[in-house]
Amino acid sequence: PGAHTIEELANFLDVPKSRTAKAVFFMATIPPDPKGLQRPLGSGQEQFIFAIVRGDMDLNETKLANAIGAKELRPATEDEIKAVGAVPGFASPIGLVGATPMVAPGRGQAPPLQIVVDDAITFSPNLVAGANEKGYHLLNVNYGRDYMAFLVTDIAAADEGAACPGCGSAMRAARGVxxxxxxxxxxxxxxxxxxxxxxxxxxxxxxxxxxxxxxxxRLLACIAEEHHD
Structure with missing residues (x-):
């Protein structure tokens, strides 16, 4: 009760933010592929995108847009979120149409919402996620058992200390021009x-x-700064 953010939820349950799932909602405009290839989530009219990342991570909108072939992403409105059955602040794909294991990719028709999951979610078991009811969350939520996605890919922003996808070493953030x-x-x-x-x-x-x-x-400015001119 009263836990509307990941920070508040983690503090209330005394769990690390990495044990929670974060829901982010967008409306995406996905144009047809110029080569006639099939987009991962189809194309045509504006689509509702239900994106999920781990609570200790932030979503990278550029990664998401590239992954689904979106020309434009905009935040979904509260009414649009409620229209798919989700509750803002307490949302998860569980129980929503198109989110059950029976409606996996390639089976049946596409649901009214498109669920895109960051790949870190798939190997993060027993997460805390919204119950789609105000004031309630669910414990021990697992991808694959409790819900499925139409696309699993890397959509999380890389932060300081994140593992390099090439060598596995911790990445370091630095200012640059x-x-x-x-x-x-x-x-x-x-x-x-x-x-x-x-x-x-x-x-x-x-x-x-x-x-x-x-x-x-910019190059001249950098040269001047580097040599303290």
Missing amino acids: EVGNIFQLGTRYSDALSCFFVDRDKQSKPVIMGSYGIGVG
Whole structure:
């Protein structure tokens, strides 16, 4: 009762925040893939995204948008959250349509909400999660037994001390300045603009594009700061 945030919930139950599950709600606009490929969560009209990360983690919106192929994400309103059966502040996928083990990916029709789970949830057993009833939470909630997702992937933000996905070492946060950037655009714009070339096999293919830039003004400022000019 009265525990509306992860911090309050963890303090009330005297458990670490890593033993809790955090629900985050978005409405996503997912356009059709320009190559005609099937999006992970389909495409078309705006979709309700029920994202879940562990309580000691924060959700990375860019990771989520890239994972589901969303052109735009916006926070869901309280009315939109209630419309799928969830209760703001006390929400979990348990008991919601499309959240039971019987409605797993690839079986039946897509539910009215799309559940996306961070991969850390799948190996974090017995979490505390909302009961979809004001003032109540559930203990010992487990992914796979109590609910399923249409997509399990890395959607959590990397914080200081998080394990490097490459070597497993703890990552260190440091301040920096972006003096240059590289954007791998792929064929996103060449497909849209019908920019193609003919290869040596006389096959028409989209140009693979990239954007490469150096901020001259920032670079000069960094040089001055580094040398204490």
